[in-house]
Amino acid sequence: MEQISPYKPKHKVRIVTAASLFDGHDAAINIMRRIIQATGVEVIHLGHDRSVEEVVNTAIQEDANAIAMTSYQGGHNEYFKYMYDLLQEKGAGHIKIFGGGGGVILPEEIKELMDYGITRIYSPDDGREMGLQGMINDLVEKSDYESPSLILPKGKEIKQSVKDKDVNTIARLISFAENKHDEFETLFSPLGKSKGAVPVLGITGTGGAGKSSLVDELVRRFLIDFPEKTVGLISVDPSKRKTGGALLGDRIRMNAINSPRVYMRSLATRQSNLALSKYVNEAVEVLKAAEYDLIILETSGIGQSDTEILEHSDVSLYVMTPEFGAATQLEKIDMLDFADLVAINKFDKRGALDALRDVKKQYMRNHNLWHADPDTMPVFGTIASQFNDPGMNTLYKAIMDKVAEKTEADLKSTFEISKEMSEKIFVIPPSRTRYLSEIAENNRAYDKTADAQVEVAQKLYGIFKTICSVGNVTLSAVERSFIGKQGLDQDEILRVALNDKNSVSSSAVENKEFLKLLIAEFDRVKLNLDPYNWEIITGWNDKVNRYKDPIYSFKVRDKEIKIETHTKSLSHSDIPKVALPKYQAWGDILRWCLQENVPGEFPYTSGLYPFKRTGEDPTRMFAGEGGPERTNRRFHYVSLGMPAKRLSTAFDSVTLYGNDPDYRPDIYGKIGNAGVSICCLDDAKKLYSGFNLADAMTSVSMTINGPAPMLLGFFMNAAIDQQCEIYIKENGLEDEVEQKIKAIYKDKERPKYNAEIPEGNDGLGLMLLGVTGDQVLPKDVYEAIKAKTIAQVRGTVQADILKEDQAQNTCIFSTEFALRLMGDVQEYFIENNVRNFYSVSISGYHIAEAGANPISQLAFTLANGFTYVEYYLSRGMDINKFGPNLSFFFSNGIDPEYAVIGRVARKIWAKALKHKYGANPRAQMLKYHIQTSGRSLHAQEIDFNDIRTTLQALYAIYDNCNSLHTNAYDEAITTPTEESVRRAMAIQLIINKELGLAKNENPIQGSFIIEELTDLVEEAVLAEFDRITERGGVLGAMETMYQRSKIQEESLYYETLKHNGEFPIIGVNTFLSSKGSPTVQPAEVIRATEEEKENQIKTLQNLHKATDTTELLKDLQHKAINNQNIFEALMDVCKVCSLGQITSALFEVGGQYRRNM
Structure with a gap:
């Protein structure tokens, strides 16, 4: 293929890149932003899960030429149209919008969006025809224009417009300073020098010291400390000397800046070997003229001798890490001579206390403070990545005191701090990192x-x-x-x-x-x-x-x-x-x-139990679309006539990110698409109605991670209320209970099932919609039912937060807080004898879907599993009590290693649990679910997908998996239809019921190649364990993004071989049809209806009207702060609060997830 040369822009082009709201698919946008940058563009990268408002505000503040988005999670029509409308509304209609979403965005939708005003939506066919560089050339060329002249708000002069903090005016002025300096001087001269004392905090330090996270934490505290004040940020990143492009990536790490009281502008140096842009002074002056109360200026990473920041700041902060080498290196750092304050960030690193001592002593020497107390030096240990870090609190207070001391600014801080030193809240104790x-x-x-x-x-x-x-x-x-x-x-x-x-x-x-x-x-x-x-x-x-x-x-x-x-x-x-x-x-x-051994005996290589269960095939019945009523109907359809009900639930992206349905277009478009919308207890009751959740033949799997504890709370309460309903009927209490419910809903609309009850649904679970069992039954009766029910329910909640950070991106809370929630769930399970429900499904599936090969999938997944073991042990839990609550989830492709993935996993786990941890046989058993590979489903020749899925299912059944989900052949192009789901289930049923060899339960034992593969894969996994240890264990490796980088490398390797045909894929790159095997367009696209979306919003609104939850949510926060079990509190909170309410409350005490580049 002929190599396409990058387009050379004529102007300084600035483009904002991001993935859409509630969308964790960031691999594509990461590739695109790299190519855009290499084409000479200044890229402001926001990462995944970004709302329209965040993206539009960023584009205006950054005075961008264009926005480039990916959208793989549905809702794209509403998302892009809302973005276009918001740009027009905010006076930034000149900013162009580009997008792509693979086969998710249909050809007719592409036409509709481009007719609406979106500059271009790229299709998979565009990618094949133009190539990646060709697409980017087209995007950059269309964005290569001179920004329009400054248009002031009606009836305002420039001075007033700036003073009123009109973002468009401020952004255009800074751009004029960069691009048209003469015009800037003309425009800016009427403003004159600012008379008020607007303090400038200059922050500089070495690259990789965590300056962006630290700035974000300072801004968060400033906004809390001064509810009426404003802050302006200027952040500088280096330009590439070769291309002129720049990655302006500070925003990706920041959560606090999405506030009307914050303005942020990223500047490229536009010159090499300097930490600041030569137009920094003008940018600062513009923000001073706008009368921001505090200006923070952050430089790019600097060397030892760089002190340029001092010329532009009133108070200076130098940020470093403990890893500066020998103490003599400190003598070479110029900023230690001049900085007002020093932060040693990443204070959880080894040797941090020694570093703190050495830096304090060097500071004393540099400032001739020979007789001072080292503890009084303005040197602080901080862990900016840790929510509510005591060291950050102390640093913030010291900065504000210094600002008040050195300037006339009215910024007297009342922020309360503790005198504690930063101390890492270790998930894994340092002594256990090996x-x-x-x-x-x-x-x-x-x-x-x-x-x-x-x-x-x-x-x-x-x-x-x-x-x-x-x-x-x-x-x-x-x-x-x-x-x-x-x-x-x-x-x-x-x-x-x-x-x-x-x-x-x-x-x-x-x-x-x-x-x-x-x-x-x-x-x-x-x-x-x-x-x-x-x-x-x-x-x-x-x-x-x-x-x-x-x-x-x-x-x-x-x-x-x-x-x-x-x-x-x-x-x-x-x-x-x-x-x-x-x-x-x-x-x-x-x-x-x-x-090897027989099934059911250590090391469980061939299976966990002596024989497979009869009457319960390992078939998972997968559903999730629209509202709870539609998914309930699908559950009853796929389980009709089956003795065992093994329900597997997919949630929409609004739910996956812990949010409530809303009329806001970028949320509205995603309600009930690519999963079911669940935001409260009544939704869960409707979703699982007609299935006795306490029956031994019913189990429920929930594919949810970030907000898993809340969804688990909804599920558990739905199960409890079902059993309350059974008790009410058995004891003839229907009339009495009905009167109580009518009294509760005397002046309110009572919740109902918003559809016809489907075949197979006997209505169980619907009697107590809008109320809970404890409102209609005596306390002792309710508590007895509750205790019995939670000990009986069977199922799994995915809740694997480590895998989310490494591969799938549906993290919502800070990692430490998310892990604490997982630990609280497990502790609750132990204390309440929850033996049949898995508290986590440690998942390799999404690691594989992100591109990992089978060995990396297995190694990373087992490593994550052992990390949970170590964390739970560090919390004092008994391995024999939590071990049985752990389960695993793997993908099955067609690679040879997939033939042994289960047996190797069982073997490694059993050996470690028995001989390393001293666990009993039940804890030694690794239970796992298999899903056939979604990545191997192709949008060309989709009928061939069932052949691949059948071979993958055969691998799984021969390897004695505990449960299996077979993908539908049409999932590559749309939400599966009832017909395709039935075919997918038939694959399993034919293997289990008809295939003669499958009547034997250890058919691959004794095969020379299987034994050889088992040994090869086992040793490869153990070698990967050693590589992860070298990086500080799983969490240490995550800090350097080791797992994510490896997954991306392996994905690129596969895609390259697929693209050049070295790896043959039938009907995709070889054995093409006479028409060339084009991408198949779906005959029907299953999306949530307007009625379903309206029902979800109405349910939510009625819930919010029904109860004042303020005190309940405050109590939840209080328990979280005081280190009480959060899940125990959630079991009550989930009865009356919505998912979004709970998420917001926990953000305030646990912190939001911080995105990584």
């Missing part, structure tokens, strides 16, 4: 010991065979009598050898002494064999016979279960459910038992 390498060492030691034991067993078998040969005794005769728990019985051997009618006695007599020597050697060698392993060898024949017997019995939770061991084929062959190897040699038997 946990992954310790697990790798543990597992390798197990394998080494196993190999040594196998050698001993094989040697013993050789001696044993020699004894048989010398004694001239048949194997069966000898085994019958002298192999026992203690070893060999010499007298019995000799008696059998001399008396067995099959032996030649003269030979035996002659070799009697030799036999004694062999027996002595056997005893000596046997001293090296673990007694447990001798039991394995001596018990082997009994084990084989148990599986040959017609009935096999075993116990699960003290309940005896009897299973038939064989099935009959149509040819009347007896097909064993579990087939055992026909090994004779003890070494082979021992190796197989130590590394």
Whole structure:
């Protein structure tokens, strides 16, 4: 393919890039912004999950030429139109809008949006025809225009317009200073020098010191401290000398700046080797003229000798990290001579206390403060990334005191601080950061010991065979009598050898002494064999016979279960459910038992339970679209006639990000699209109505992460109220309860199920809509029902926050707070005997969907799992109590490693849990769900997708997965239809019910390639554990974005091979149809209806009218601040509060997630 040269802009082009609201798909926009920057553009990158208002405000404040967005989560029509309308409304209609969303945005929608005024929406076909650089050239060329002249608000002169903080005017003036300096002088001269004392805080420091996060935290505190004051930010980043482009990325780290009281402008240096733009002074003067109460000027990363910031600031802050090298390096840092304050950020790094001491002493030397107390030096340890960090509080107060001291500004701070030093709230204690390498060492030691034991067993078998040969005794005769728990019985051997009618006695007599020597050697060698392993060898024949017997019995939770061991084929062959190897040699038997073993026995390589459940296939019934009523209908459709109801719930992006439905267009368009809209308890009741959630044959899986504790609270309360309803009916209390509900809703509209009740739904769960069981039943009755119900419900909530940060981006809270919420849920489960519900589904699926290969998917997922183990242990939880509540979730592609992903996971987990953590057998069992690969679904030749899905399902079933979801063939282009979902389920049913080999439950055991792959993948995973340890464990690696970078590299590798055809994909890059296998357009697109969206908003509004939740939410915040169990409080809060209310309340005490580049 011919390489396309980048377009060369004629003007200084500035473009804002982001992914749309509630959309975590940031891989595409990251690639685009890199190419845009390399094409010579100044890129202001906002990252994922950005509202229209945030993007538009940014574009206006930054005086951008264009906005470039990706939208992969639906709602694009409303999003882009709202953006266009808002730009017009705010007097910035000249800013061009570009977008893309793969196949999510349909051709007719592209036309509709471009007709509306969107400059261009790029389609997948555009990408194929133009190439990435070609698309970016088109985008940049259309954005390469001279910004329009300054247009003042009606009836205002420039001076008044600036004073009124008109953002358009301020932004255009700064651009004139950069691009048309003469015109700027003319325009600005009437304003004159600002008379008031507007203080400038200059912040500088080394690159990577965390200046942006620190600035954001200072701004957050300033806005709280001074509710009426305003702040202006100027942030400088370097320009690329080669292209002239620049990445202006400070905004991505900031959460506090989206306020009408904050103005921020990013400047590129437009010259190399300097930390400031030469137009900084003009930008500062403009903000002073606008009478902002405080101006913060942040430089790009500087070297040791750079002090340029001092010329532009009244108070200066130098930001560094503890990792500056030897103490003598401090003598070279010029800013330590001049800075008013010094922040040692990232104070959780090793050696931070020593660094604090050294910097204080150097500051004293530089300022000739020889006799001062080091503790009085203005040097502060901070952890800006940590919410409400005590060190940041102290630094903020010191800065404001210094500002008040050095300027005439009316900025006397009343911010309350504690005198505590910054101290990292460790998720993993520092002494445990090697946990992954310790697990790798543990597992390798197990394998080494196993190999040594196998050698001993094989040697013993050789001696044993020699004894048989010398004694001239048949194997069966000898085994019958002298192999026992203690070893060999010499007298019995000799008696059998001399008396067995099959032996030649003269030979035996002659070799009697030799036999004694062999027996002595056997005893000596046997001293090296673990007694447990001798039991394995001596018990082997009994084990084989148990599986040959017609009935096999075993116990699960003290309940005896009897299973038939064989099935009959149509040819009347007896097909064993579990087939055992026909090994004779003890070494082979021992190796197989130590590394493979039968299903249900350590190390669980072939499966967790002796036999699969009958009557409950591992089929997951997946649904999620529109409102709760439509998804409830789909659940009943897919489960009709099935003995087990295994419901799997997908939520819309509004819910995934912890928000409530709203009429605001960028939210409204996403309600009920690509998932079900759930924002309160009544929604959950409607969603699962007609399914008894406490029934042993019902289980519910919820694919939700950031707001998982709240959704879990809705689910648990829905289940409790169902059982209250059953109690009410059983005790004839319907009339009494109805009167109580009528009294509650005397002057209010009562909630209802907004659709016809579907077939199969008996209405269970709908009686108590709008109320909870504790409002209509006595307290003791309700509490008894509650305790029994939460101990019975079966299911899984995904809630895997580490994977979200690494791959999927639906984080909403700060990482530490999100992990605390996970720990609180697990603690609640232990205290309330919740044994059948998984508190987390540690997920590799989304890691794989983001592009990771199977080995990285498995390694990162298991590493995350062990991180949760270490965190829960550090909180004092018992591994045998929380271990059974952990579950896993993997993707299955067609790569060879996917054939063994489950068995390797089970093996690594079991070895570590047993030998490293001392867990009991139930905690050693790794339970996992498999979903066939969404990434392998292609929008070309979509009928071929079912073939891929069938092969992936076969991998999963042969590998004994605990549950399975098969994707519908049309998911590559639309929300699956009822027909495609039925076909997807049929794939599993045909394998489980019709495929003969699947009647056997360990069909891949004994295969040479499977054993080889198992060893290869296991060692590759342990090697990845060591690499993660080198980066400080999972959380340390996340700080440097190790996992995310590796996932992106592997994704790019796959896409490159797919694009150039080296990796053949049938119907995509080879074996094309006569028409060239074009992208298939969906015959129907399933989207939420206007009626469904209206119903959701109306439900929410009625909920908000029904109860004043102010005190309840304050109590929740109080419990969070005082380190009480938040989930226990949520169980009550979720009864009356909406999802968005709870999220907002927790943001204030736990902090928002901070995006990364």
